[in-house]
Amino acid sequence: MRYIIFYKPYGVLSQFTDENGRQTLKDFIPVPDVYPVGRLDWDSEGLVLLTDDGRLQHRLSDPQYGHPRTYWVQVEKIPDDEALERLTTGVEVQDYRTKPARVQLLTAEPTLPPRDPPIRDRQNIPTAWLELTLTEGKNRQVRRMTAAVGFPTLRLVRVAIGLLSLEGLSLGSWRDLTSAEVKTLKRK
Structure with missing residues (x-):
């Protein structure tokens, strides 16, 4: 399983493809089969979590869990x-x-x-x-x-x-979560 955080710049779509040629996650993250948990609008910036863990993605996206x-x-x-x-x-x-x-x-x-x-x-x-x-x-x-x-x-x-933050990330950069961060994320 992969768990990635990304500091999305303004003007980047929170998806991997765009028919209109706009910048997408693909322009920054060369990792196959991960998907954003929720969305961050094109005109917004900041932290995006990506994973291939469908169960976690569902739990973090479902409003009933209120993270x-x-x-x-x-x-x-x-x-x-x-x-x-x-x-x-x-x-x-x-x-x-x-x-x-x-x-x-x-x-x-x-x-x-x-x-x-x-x-x-x-x-x-x-x-x-x-x-x-x-x-x-x-x-x-x-x-x-x-x-x-x-x-x-x-x-x-x-x-x-949640407890994940932009700290230590520069604009347009990404990193894998540490095992401790993944454990914390799954506990919440």
Whole structure:
């Protein structure tokens, strides 16, 4: 069995093929027969877990198990306490209410590689960074949540899946999980 973590850059699809010629996981990971656990949108960056372990892939993808995923989210404007509380307790997004999330306004901009292309910079509109941990993963959920409370997402980086993190990975790089990491992942 293979268990891989990858630091996906902006503009890379979380799949191995694309009919339109866009960059995919194949451009970075020359390992056959592994598949991403869940998705990370083309316009998002960060940690992707890949495996050929179908049982683990199912357990980590199935919402009933609620494994945590943590994101650093740059938003337009500075969220107030009311917006943070709404994100924490759940918001109405399209036709569902999100589950409660852990939300924290970061006091400093996290250390990340520059995004290519950079986010749009509007000098008269400040931005802020949130750390947001979800236990569900619906399509474009983080972006929809921040927009629903009036603070649109400008940049989205998944920094952790459970206890796995981007620590030690550079943008566009990948590595196999250690045996200890695999054991921990399977226990959760």
